[in-house]
Amino acid sequence: METKVLLPTKENIAKAGEALFNGQLVGIPTETVYGLAANALDGEAVKSIFAAKGRPADNPLIVHISDISQIERFHLVSEIPEAAEKLMAAYWPGPLTIIMKKGDVPSEVTAGLDTVAVRFPSHPVTKKIITAANCPLAAPSANTSGKPSPTTAEHVFHDMNGKIPYIVDGGACEVGVESTVITVAGDVPVLLRPGGITPEQLEAVLGHIEIADAVLNQLKEGETAASPGMKYKHYAPSAKITLIKSSDEKYIEYVNAHKDEGAAALCYDEDVPFLSVKTYPYGAKNDYESQANRIFDVLRQMDDDGAGIVYGRCPDTNGTAMAVYNRLIRAAGFEVIELA
Numbered sequence: 517m518e519t520k521v522l523l524p525t526k527e528n529i530a531k532a533g534e535a536l537f538n539g540q541l542v543g544i545p546t547e548t549v550y551g552l553a554a555n556a557l558d559g560e561a562v563k564s565i566f567a568a569k570g571r572p573a574d575n576p577l578i579v580h581i582s583d584i585s586q587i588e589r590f591h592l593v594s595e596i597p598e599a600a601e602k603l604m605a606a607y608w609p610g611p612l613t614i615i616m617k618k619g620d621v622p623s624e625v626t627a628g629l630d631t632v633a634v635r636f637p638s639h640p641v642t643k644k645i646i647t648a649a650n651c652p653l654a655a656p657s658a659n660t661s662g663k664p665s666p667t668t669a670e671h672v673f674h675d676m677n678g679k680i681p682y683i684v685d686g687g688a689c690e691v692g693v694e695s696t697v698i699t700v701a702g703d704v705p706v707l708l709r710p711g712g713i714t715p716e717q718l719e720a721v722l723g724h725i726e727i728a729d730a731v732l733n734q735l736k737e738g739e740t741a742a743s744p745g746m747k748y749k750h751y752a753p754s755a756k757i758t759l760i761k762s763s764d765e766k767y768i769e770y771v772n773a774h775k776d777e778g779a780a781a782l783c784y785d786e787d788v789p790f791l792s793v794k795t796y797p798y799g800a801k802n803d804y805e806s807q808a809n810r811i812f813d814v815l816r817q818m819d820d821d822g823a824g825i826v827y828g829r830c831p832d833t834n835g836t837a838m839a840v841y842n843r844l845i846r847a848a849g850f851e852v853i854e855l856a
């Protein structure tokens with residue numbers, strides 16, 4: 517199958533919408549990362565997402581809408597809890613996915629769970645595509661399973677060329693990491709995946725929330741993940757990444773001392789002039805938004821270059837940096853060296 521990259525003209529959006537309505541897969545831009553979309557009400561179409569990505573069938577998908585009224589119109593959930601209403605009012609449309617008890621959604625979407633993840637993206641092109649398709653869209657990130665999420669149409673083409681008919685090019689993603697995922701299906705809201713909406717922003721609306729163990733820590737043998745996606749080794753570049761938790765000086769000293777190993781540095785922008793190895797800067801030290809925006813592109817560049825041993829600066833864990841930490845710690849297979 518030939519994969520066409522479409523600019524978001526009126527005709528092309530209509531074409532993408534029609535393909536989606538008819539059960540085909542389309543790569544779509546969102547403000548977080550690109551998605552691999554299918555008609556969420558068509559179980560067979562949804563199944564083909566899992567095949568194209570090589571995604572384990574027990575990892576559920578997010579349902580994307582372009583208007584809050586679609587939740588009722590398509591009976592996506594059995595009830596909208598008060599906490600969900602507050603979150604929708606504060607952060608939708610935007611990079612926040614809310615998990616609620618499921619309504620009439622095919623089991624392929626929810627991987628057999630009794631809950632469903634719903635998101636209302638803010639990217640103007642995403643909204644137009646969903647509206648043109650006239651159905652909610654199930655969409656995971658449009659990468660091959662285990663690879664960094666795509667933040668440009670080129671990334672999607674790299675992973676999906678020959679597997680899907682269309683990719684709509686909406687430019688580079690603004691947020692750069694996937695949406696925040698929170699469940700309000702239980703008694704207490706639980707953050708399952710950090711993203712563009714920070715824990716601080718969630719607590720401003722909900723009061724105290726819990727943070728699932730797997731957000732910052734490695735799951736122990738036999739422990740079940742609150743969110744199936746967290747048990748997989750995500751974002752695995754081919755390089756062997758080790759994160760270094762230390763001062764600026766100690767990091768620079770450590771990396772330069774490993775120059776002979778052919779090591780590279782996944783560093784802050786400010787470190788670059790002081791390092792004598794190949795550098796992959798992923799943003800400024802105190803600019804968490806820029807780090808989120810660039811991290812996946814940098815991980816892909818490392819792959820393209822065939823980087824072998826990489827020493828990464830361990831991100832902070834507050835604000836938007838929690839999302840960057842959550843992705844990088846997985847890319848590093850939880851290997852962290854702390855230098856006193």
Ligand code: TXA
Nearest residue numbers: 548550551576577631632633656657694695743744745
């Ligand atoms: O920003 C995003 O969320 C992007 C764009 C395309 O919208 N999508 C995305 O989808 O990141 P995906 O499939 O790569 O990640 C969805 C995550 C997975 O970790 C999955 O396990 C979790 O959400 N999830 C989905 N439904 C769930 C449910 N009912 N209960 C618990 N976790 C769920």
Ligand code: MG
Nearest residue numbers: 656657665694
């Ligand atoms: Mg993903």
